[in-house]
Amino acid sequence: MAVYHSAEQAMDLLRSNHRVFVHSVAAAPQLLLRTMVNRASSLSGVEIIHLHTEGTAEYALPEYEESFRVNALFVGANVRKAIQSGHADFTPVFLSEIPALFRNKILPLDVALISVSPPDKHGFCSLGTSVDVTRAAVQSARYVIAQVNSFVPRTHGDSFIHVKHIDMMVEHHEPLPVLDAAPLSDNEKKIGEYVASLVDDGATLQMGIGAIPDAVLASLGNHRELGIHTEMFSDRVIDLVERGVITGQHKRKYKGKIVSGFVFGSQRLYDFVDDNPEIAMLDIGYVNDTSVIRQNPKVTAINSAIEVDITGQVCADSIGCKIYSGVGGQMDFIRGASLSEGGKPIIALPSTTSKGLSRIVNVLKQGAGVVTTRSHVHYIVTEYGIAYLYGKSLRERAERLIAIAHPNHREELARQTFEMYGWNIS
Numbered sequence: 001m002a003v004y005h006s007a008e009q010a011m012d013l014l015r016s017n018h019r020v021f022v023h024s025v026a027a028a029p030q031l032l033l034r035t036m037v038n039r040a041s042s043l044s045g046v047e048i049i050h051l052h053t054e055g056t057a058e059y060a061l062p063e064y065e066e067s068f069r070v071n072a073l074f075v076g077a078n079v080r081k082a083i084q085s086g087h088a089d090f091t092p093v094f095l096s097e098i099p100a101l102f103r104n105k106i107l108p109l110d111v112a113l114i115s116v117s118p119p120d121k122h123g124f125c126s127l128g129t130s131v132d133v134t135r136a137a138v139q140s141a142r143y144v145i146a147q148v149n150s151f152v153p154r155t156h157g158d159s160f161i162h163v164k165h166i167d168m169m170v171e172h173h174e175p176l177p178v179l180d181a182a183p184l185s186d187n188e189k190k191i192g193e194y195v196a197s198l199v200d201d202g203a204t205l206q207m208g209i210g211a212i213p214d215a216v217l218a219s220l221g222n223h224r225e226l227g228i229h230t231e232m233f234s235d236r237v238i239d240l241v242e243r244g245v246i247t248g249q250h251k252r253k254y255k256g257k258i259v260s261g262f263v264f265g266s267q268r269l270y271d272f273v274d275d276n277p278e279i280a281m282l283d284i285g286y287v288n289d290t291s292v293i294r295q296n297p298k299v300t301a302i303n304s305a306i307e308v309d310i311t312g313q314v315c316a317d318s319i320g321c322k323i324y325s326g327v328g329g330q331m332d333f334i335r336g337a338s339l340s341e342g343g344k345p346i347i348a349l350p351s352t353t354s355k356g357l358s359r360i361v362n363v364l365k366q367g368a369g370v371v372t373t374r375s376h377v378h379y380i381v382t383e384y385g386i387a388y389l390y391g392k393s394l395r396e397r398a399e400r401l402i403a404i405a406h407p408n409h410r411e412e413l414a415r416q417t418f419e420m421y422g423w424n425i426s
Contacts (some may be wrong), residue, residue, distance in 0.1 A: 010168035012134035018110035022050040029147035053074035054177035075325035096288035099136030111142035130262040153274035203298035234265035293336025301333035314373035321367030358409035
């Protein structure tokens with residue numbers, strides 16, 4: 001039987017120098033976080049650890065640095081400034097390996113702050129929109145504090161947690177943050193069309209959230225018998241399910257089901273995953289395991305980048321020395337797709353930044369992180385075409401990448417390439 005406490009009572013479990021995990025993305029428990037911040041004056045040295053989260057993340061503000069310090073395993077907009085200014089930390093790690101950091105006590109957790117659906121008649125709550133690394137966190141933390149929220153959808157898979165495994169339950173109902181898809185630009189549509197041309201019928205898809213994944217999904221309406229095995233997905237998957245494009249019938253792992261670690265999107269998405277047995281929300285240690293991914297047929301992994309150099313090195317986590325996002329699951333799926341029978345690992349990005357600078361570059365910015373190495377890269381896609389790099393020499397890669405750079409930058413890229421490598425690229 002569920003016993004509820006006030007948020008203030010629940011926060012009495014929190015002590016100075018604790019390491020506190022926060023539930024991921026839309027599931028970050030906003031009332032618990034507000035209450036924790038209100039107690040800042042009585043706390044010091046608390047480490048807040050999480051992936052990307054939605055919400056204001058007041059605990060990352062400079063005025064609370066004596067009480068809290070963020071250690072982000074993937075960087076969202078709400079903590080980016082704190083990390084770039086040195087007031088917070090970033091730990092680079094493959095998404096697939098984070099559960100082991102918790103379970104093996106490499107990063108031992110004192111407290112896990114989570115959001116759950118109300119318990120059913122058997123006493124089971126659901127982790128809802130984010131199972132990802134959160135399942136490992138609740139299994140590993142000394143104390144689990146849950147905000148019970150009727151707006152949290154009840155998802156299937158590894159999502160369930162019994163009330164007996166929750167130390168403090170706080171009832172508070174508030175809508176989850178939503179992400180409504182923005183209209184696609186002409187360039188984004190073109191990239192989507194190029195990527196969709198690489199997707200075979202019967203393929204198993206991995207994609208992220210944002211304009212380019214949306215553009216790809218919008219271009220798949222005429223495909224057949226696709227499957228989904230991905231760390232995350234958003235609204236446009238629903239359209240393909242309803243049109244019968246996504247069936248999962250060729251998958252070898254969780255055949256017929258959509259496998260994911262978390263979801264983030266509109267209320268329509270949360271309603272779609274609620275009590276839907278077609279959706280399997282699983283531990284990210286399984287979802288992103290390369291040995292699991294590769295067993296599905298024609299795995300087509302669609303990821304993005306901040307910049308790519310002419311040898312194929314992919315920077316996806318930083319702008320120079322400034323950490324922007326994180327390693328995430330890109331390499332988990334790039335490698336899994338490349339080992340899958342008929343698989344295709346794809347990096348898709350606009351050819352220029354919002355300021356018109358080329359994102360195909362001769363040399364990555366000083367301090368830039370290489371998330372996907374040039375030896376792992378297969379396909380690079382911009383709105384100007386597809387560059388297939390696998391098995392190609394450095395000179396051939398330069399030729400192909402310059403050909404899909406923005407026309408305004410091709411001549412300068414070719415000139416700098418000649419100065420650096422002696423390759424004469426017309």
